[in-house]
Amino acid sequence: MTAQWWRDAVIYQIYPRSFADSDGDGYGDLPGAIDRLQYLVNLGVDAVWFSPFYKSPMADAGYDVADYEAVDPLFGDLSDAERLIRRAHELGLRVLVDLVPNHTSDEHRWFQAALAAGPGSPEREMYLFRDGKGPDGSEPPNNWTSVFGGKGWTRLTAPDGTPEQWYLHLFDIKQPDLDWSNERVREAFDGVLRFWLDKGVDGFRVDVAHSLVKADGLPDFDAEQALLDGGGGPMWDQDGVHDIYRRWRKVLDEYDGDRTLVAEAWVADPERLALYLRPDEMNTAFNFQFLDSRWDAASYRDIITRTMAADDAVGAPTTWVLSNHDVVRHVSRFGLSDPGSSHEGLGIRDEQPDNEVGLRRARAGTLLMLGLPGSAYIYQGEELGLPEHTTLPDELRQDPTWFRSEHAHVGRDGCRIPIPWEADAPGLGFSPTGETWLPQPESYRALAVDQQIDQPGSTWTMYRDAIALRRQLGLGSGEMTWVEAGDDIVAFDNGPIRVMTNVLGAPMPLPEGFDVVLSSMPVDDELPTDATVWLRRS
Template structure:
């Protein structure tokens, strides 16, 4: 059987508006991505995942899609998308695009048609409209809360000012949820998959994969707490989602080239998450339990072992990740007093992380992750050791979490700040005009790509060397054997490579008979605190 690329691939996430701006308007675009493909090839990744670049009013930075089969002018046009796919393939890079199936934009033509058609119309079956409770329908249909804050229901008002039905939105009011019990919605997404597969994309990252189907009758949730962490309740992780993914898998399997699906499913129980990975459903799913892990050796051992065991039981690889566009970058998470304790955004009034210490731990965490069997995702800029921008001024924040929460949660802008390419250029080379849709911190100057690419000891070079050795030693395809290396050391063998990560422990001697392949910091006969080393037998 031919090896399936997605089983051990390292995939680089691009958040397009913050990656590289070719047009000069201060927003990244597809031409900017094309201009940096050589950089990604040289880094050594196997594939690129692009966050949404579709037509959108940008209420949630493109995750409110108005047209799934077109490109928003902010990012370019369909010709640019075609060029990007072709240019990436020429360099041996695969392309994964984001699919946002839980909700659309309120400006989507089908939602606008539903508004115009009125209660009881066939058009309203595409979304989740309901009459309200109370004598006059003045109460929402249930007590669900939105991920971004506030309730999950918004009431409409008719043209004559009369209060009308309510519609469901698990996120922002401008992101109404699709009704996945309605066959035309399923057909719409079949067509969307085929549109992009016909253009040559290699797979899809499925946004909110655990949210499409809601419990029958839309019952109240027991707890009204909701955040960007693991999500439970009648609106999440319902068994009905699996029928949808079996259908999608059949679509992908009808194409040549080993196309893949990766689930963004915030499902805490590995036994529930593995259901998404059965042989006829998704190929991979992000391991958010690993991302959420505290900087604690025992916690890492347990998470790695439990998630790998669950995935192996359905024949699926484990997909490792430490950072993405929704969480505090791991350099900053690991620099907190309780390292790794918060993936919510950090702002001016929050604890400020020690990013020097966080970078030391972040490099160690990355080397541990990249030595594990399975696939891995990197978030743009982590190869530069970028921290979150935790001192953004309140008046520049754009994440709907900030406004919907009544300014009690700062949101995700801090991890979405445009990348620094050139230390001495305006906007650090992100844009030829010096424009930048979010301000960059001063710390980005010394972390800019031109200060790091090919420089010995830099974080970029560490990532490049790790990816080269990972491929050379077949670590993504390997098997993990645990070592008893002490209370504070995560130790395992993967084929011919021994991996030791000292998590908060005292320095300890390196084992005799082994030579250092790669280390996250200087080692001289011993494994220092908060350092990972890859060893090969002499």
């Protein structure tokens, strides 16, 4: 790894409620994660990012934060978080925590104070409260909608029953948006950053980093909101966000150890996204164009070229990712008839993916990703080849998208299923009691950790070997050069390795003078359809 560790790190995302349950209540927790950290060391990753474990009423699985400086009892307490950071560091793992700055929970003390203080108060100015339109204020201040469906505004009612002001929530009704033009908000988050930096965290993943600043006047926008489409509008990717991240950069630079910021910013234009990565702002940003790509060779060549060029222009590495807690797992995306076409949930009424085909492509896509220069993120369970749970019963769904879209969109529960650790244990070893907050599909049994770890040919072993070779050969800090190999082949040299991915093409002979170092499936003298090989000159 380089001195700036985040430039070539492989970072593992833990979604805490679905990783490991220590107390038997069916929800993963921090003590459970601590007990499983050695698993991540064995896999070979450099760091771990934890999705939110803050105090929360859990209207949006913890992304509705009621206290940024407390751990929700569901996950443990603050001493568990401190022990987690300590233990990870002892094992050589760095720790990133999620920061959710666009909105709080409506149960946060700041919002409760704003409700009590009334219109025109300093407390209300921390959020986006507005009077309604029309003679009686009964119409929302503008026509914005929620990412989760429905209106983006909710009207308050005074204690005496009188209709009151409206507040903006781009997400759930219980997630009021903060007003980042307010200095009290900015100072408060300076404090949140320092609180966790003082605990020893190595950085932050910043939730919807492109949404904090809204256009002046909050103008109407005649398009349905969707977080994951990379679209524009007066609530996304406003230039004012960059002042916030320059301020945060100064805070992080007060601390030693090269603390880092990674942006979750669904910004479609690579040049616009690269603005977040200028030297005085963030360090990295997820390459969602890569995640969103169809299983198509020309698409991959184009996205890799354009995104790396944009990031290079500001001196930043590109950060590769194929799955996370918000999108359909890539095994199942790649198993659709239009492979890679869905990232917003699959349910029983949708096309059912061919997960055998999808896994073959997912393994190939992973070796393509891990062969590229830059950093990479792995979402828990993808190293096991887990598919989406596409037959989850509707009555068990918990994602607010399902409810606020009036059941039009199934939401993200299918990629958040508890991890299978032991094939023959209750709850597949996730919990000592066998309880799981969402049910695991039967297909997870054969994919459990104890069925794959150290097994030749398993997906887990492929991930481990790829991560080890990537570090050993310096691929994360390497230089990439394209290789012409045909329309259906994505091929490039990175240091001593030639990476070749056959995307939907006919099997083709491997180039002469090379030995296979690693492959996504067994190969002899040709590269099969939907396979990746890492080659080295003989």
